[in-house]
Amino acid sequence: MLYVVGFGSGAGECMTGAAEKALKDSDVIIGYTTYTELVKPFFPDKEYLDTGMRQEVERVRLALERSLTDKVALVCSGDPELYGMAALCYELLDEFPEAEIKVIAGVTAAFSGGAVLGAPLTHDTAIISLSDLLTPMEKIERRLRCAAEGDFVIVLYNPSSRKRADYLQKACDIILKYRDPETVCGYVKNIGRDGEESHICTLAELRDESVDMFTTVFIGNSQTREAGGKMVTPRGYLYE
Amino acid sequence: MLYVVGFGSGAGECMTGAAEKALKDSDVIIGYTTYTELVKPFFPDKEYLDTGMRQEVERVRLALERSLTDKVALVCSGDPELYGMAALCYELLDEFPEAEIKVIAGVTAAFSGGAVLGAPLTHDTAIISLSDLLTPMEKIERRLRCAAEGDFVIVLYNPSSRKRADYLQKACDIILKYRDPETVCGYVKNIGRDGEESHICTLAELRDESVDMFTTVFIGNSQTREAGGKMVTPRGYLYE
Known part of the structure; x- marks a missing residue:
């Protein structure tokens, strides 16, 4: 399962209950380094995979691939649709036809x-x-x-x-x-x-x-x- | 204190942590009847004041007045700004100059x-x-x-x-x-x-x-x- 999660502007209280639940449920949290750093204090015991800016395609492929064997959360600040990664997950779904995606909205x-x-x-x-x-x-x-x-x-x-x-x-x-x-x-x-x-x-x-x-x-x-x-x-x- | 709270599309998991905290902190929850009914199951022990549709001005005046003596949450579905009540609270603030307003964003x-x-x-x-x-x-x-x-x-x-x-x-x-x-x-x-x-x-x-x-x-x-x-x-x- 790949959760594509928007954690709001600053994680913590900005997150919805659904976002928190998805992150708790995940084995691995993947994201742009700035974003994983914002999430880590709230879920310190997860495995984290960080990628830098402009590595969006690699990041999404990594998340989709890992989601075939583990529960994965791909984190975005704000909402995961708006200027975020959710669309790219669906665009690359052809390469990982077994993957299952769930988008969890956040406050942009x-x-x-x-x-x-x-x-x-x-x-x-x-x-x-x-x-x-x-x-x-x-x-x-x-x-x-x-x-x-x-x-x-x-x-x-x-x-x-x-x-x-x-x-x-x-x-x-x-x-x-x-x-x-x-x-x-x-x-x-x-x-x-x-x-x-x-x-x-x-x-x-x-x-x-x-x-x-x-x-x-x-x-x-x-x-x-x-x-x-x-x-x-x-x-x-x-x-x- | 008047919290103007967006509880997202269906309350519960759609709410942010900040919205949940504001509702917990409130003595009175005010809103259009359809919305207070969605919130009640999660906060059954609060005082509720419902008003019908097209009574927005009365509802906001009631919320502002009551906020002078109690902690009040005025609830909106989705986000409290977008087609919601937050602006009207500020527009009517002149009538209740002692009131303090805090807008808490939600997922629209x-x-x-x-x-x-x-x-x-x-x-x-x-x-x-x-x-x-x-x-x-x-x-x-x-x-x-x-x-x-x-x-x-x-x-x-x-x-x-x-x-x-x-x-x-x-x-x-x-x-x-x-x-x-x-x-x-x-x-x-x-x-x-x-x-x-x-x-x-x-x-x-x-x-x-x-x-x-x-x-x-x-x-x-x-x-x-x-x-x-x-x-x-x-x-x-x-x-x-």
Whole structure:
């Protein structure tokens, strides 16, 4: 059995009961080193197999192969679907036709980070990764344009890295063509982990903020506002 | 203290550790009747206050007021932000300036339902509610057009109700202007609850499927395919 498990932003309390149960039930826990390190303190007695970044195909093959003889958990931060490994497990299932896969959902950074900022994601939301490692930049730019034009609340994953220092700025410039510079935005660093910090700002300010690859960025829709010091998108309930 | 808690699709194992802890810590649990009924079996000894549908403003005022003297959990299914009550708590905070709010994220139906279907949400995703109770239909239609044009994986909440029997059909007709009728789609009924069932179909077929208000609908992007009997959107990893 191969469990593909999302452990939420920081393991521990962020995990669902189902994720905890799957990890307890597993003989072997496999993942990108950063992720297995987050899980180890909670399940210290398991066998761990770590692989580095950009070794996703090898990692998934290792997990599928080992799952033929042992109970294996392949761990992802957040949710195992979104920018995670679950799809690749199914894509490579042909090579291990006896393998059985169970995907266990987790709270992705859009929602755990949203809760830190307040309630930005009350309404229709578009989630976009700015990483162009696996996606052509023109496709990312098209999605930014469409999400901005559709007045979605927009959540940006992977907003920056050393090689992509100006990507958030580029994304904001695209969105600014459709949305007011005063649009309420926010970002959260290290959600649910040591060093968590959150900030609320305008879209114009966000353009020049310094973010890293552990930051998740939130751009409000035309209705989003600040309330009680938080970033809040109304659902539309009427009250007086 | 007012905890605004998402308990995931079906309470129990779908809940995070943080949600469980907040509910345990609460004296009073408040929510829409359907939701408190789902939570009761796990926390039978709490005081419960139920309110009916469309009484959201009253429910939130009740929760905020009671939180001044007791620890209160306002429960939402899925995540408490997305089409939930968290924003309204902050919007009404002015009336109860002493109140303290803590939002506790949960796994929303997009992700719990996605895990049932396989891994449809691997890539950039747009989540849209088809309910026009609080949102003008033209805004919903614009978002459908933009999400389809941007080649997002699209998740539809509230795809139908007695009064909106043809809304999924209308939504599919908009999306079909931009996307192949053979696009891989799926839907899940009663996610994580009794009677859970899932189906995979084409976009052309989806148009004529019968769904209810407890159904979540998934429309693949141009890359989504069926693999191992599941709905799978590749992230783009290369393998041979």
